[in-house]
Amino acid sequence: MSQDLSEALKEATKEVHAQAENVEFMKNFQKGQVTQEGFKLVMASLYHIYVALEEEIERNRENPVYSPLYFPEELHRTAALEQDMAFWYGPSWQQAIPYTAATRRYVRRLHTVGHTEPELLVAHAYTRYLGDLSGGQVLKKIAQKALDLPSSGEGLAFFTFPNIANATKFKQLYRARMNSLDMTPEVKHRVVEEAKTAFLLNIQLFEELQQLLTLDTADQRPSTPPGLQRLAGHRVPETTPTEVPRGKAALSLLPQSPVFRWVLTLSFLVATVAVGLYAI
Numbered sequence: 001m002s003q004d005l006s007e008a009l010k011e012a013t014k015e016v017h018a019q020a021e022n023v024e025f026m027k028n029f030q031k032g033q034v035t036q037e038g039f040k041l042v043m044a045s046l047y048h049i050y051v052a053l054e055e056e057i058e059r060n061r062e063n064p065v066y067s068p069l070y071f072p073e074e075l076h077r078t079a080a081l082e083q084d085m086a087f088w089y090g091p092s093w094q095q096a097i098p099y100t101a102a103t104r105r106y107v108r109r110l111h112t113v114g115h116t117e118p119e120l121l122v123a124h125a126y127t128r129y130l131g132d133l134s135g136g137q138v139l140k141k142i143a144q145k146a147l148d149l150p151s152s153g154e155g156l157a158f159f160t161f162p163n164i165a166n167a168t169k170f171k172q173l174y175r176a177r178m179n180s181l182d183m184t185p186e187v188k189h190r191v192v193e194e195a196k197t198a199f200l201l202n203i204q205l206f207e208e209l210q211q212l213l214t215l216d217t218a219d220q221r222p223s224t225p226p227g228l229q230r231l232a233g234h235r236v237p238e239t240t241p242t243e244v245p246r247g248k249a250a251l252s253l254l255p256q257s258p259v260f261r262w263v264l265t266l267s268f269l270v271a272t273v274a275v276g277l278y279a280i
């Protein structure tokens with residue numbers, strides 16, 4: 001792979017980027033169809049994700065596989081997200097914010113990478129920070145309008161980069177730094193694959209949030225607290241990607257195996273015939 005890392009990343013993630021733009025949650029967002037509930041949910045997930053990402057960045061800040069990309073003043077989002085959490089969830093936000101299964105999965109991957117394959121951290125930083133400096137700026141304006149937020153930027157600190165005067169120029173600098181990393185073709189290949197994984201983790205997160213919001217809308221009984229309120233304040237148990245989403249568990253109490261169904265049907269027939277013979 002003789003291509004520059006920045007070009008390789010952009011090219012390899014084109015398809016997943018389009019996929020991310022087209023998940024229902026994001027499509028609705030772009031149309032200005034974002035509710036306060038949905039926005040709070042995604043912001044809380046981002047809080048957990050950036051805490052993990054920046055914890056791993058700090059751990060590796062002097063590691064040459066990451067150090068050229070260490071821009072805490074310009075990029076780091078944890079402090080901004082803490083402000084946003086206080087705005088959206090109030091002073092006890094730490095106890096109130098949800099922590100969903102897909103968020104947990106993303107966080108777990110970030111810690112694994114930071115501990116065991118720090119050379120892949122660049123993939124996660126690229127996916128989030130360059131995204132925030134690109135499409136993120138469009139999303140900020142949409143949210144401001146849809147949620148009727150003050151132009152002072154309250155509740156949207158995450159989207160504001162006060163130490164970056166020109167996002168386009170900063171992105172150019174960032175790409176040049178990525179290209180300066182000393183990397184074998186094998187590592188470059190793994191970084192590109194990890195960036196695709198990072199996009200997929202984001203996509204899975206949006207899909208999960210959309211499901212939670214849909215469940216919440218369906219939950220219309222007035223005496224029942226909304227699904228999202230049930231989520232808040234306690235941690236959702238971890239699930240694997242194949243697990244049944246919350247609220248849709250156990251569609252049937254009977255095992256779904258066809259063999260079991262056949263045995264059950266045959267037993268029923270034998271019992272019916274036996275009762276019939278006995279009656280005669």
Ligand code: HEM
Pocket residue numbers: 006009010017020021026027029030126127128130131132134135136138199202
């Ligand atoms: C509604 C959703 C989105 C919109 C409208 C959007 C829009 C954009 C636009 C217009 C650019 C190009 C900026 C440029 O070339 O300078 C861009 C770049 C980028 N976006 Fe998105 N985006 C969205 C979602 C996402 C998501 C979910 C991620 C990942 C979490 C993401 C990550 C990136 C990255 C990493 C880049 C930089 C690509 C590069 O130059 O190598 N975007 N986005």
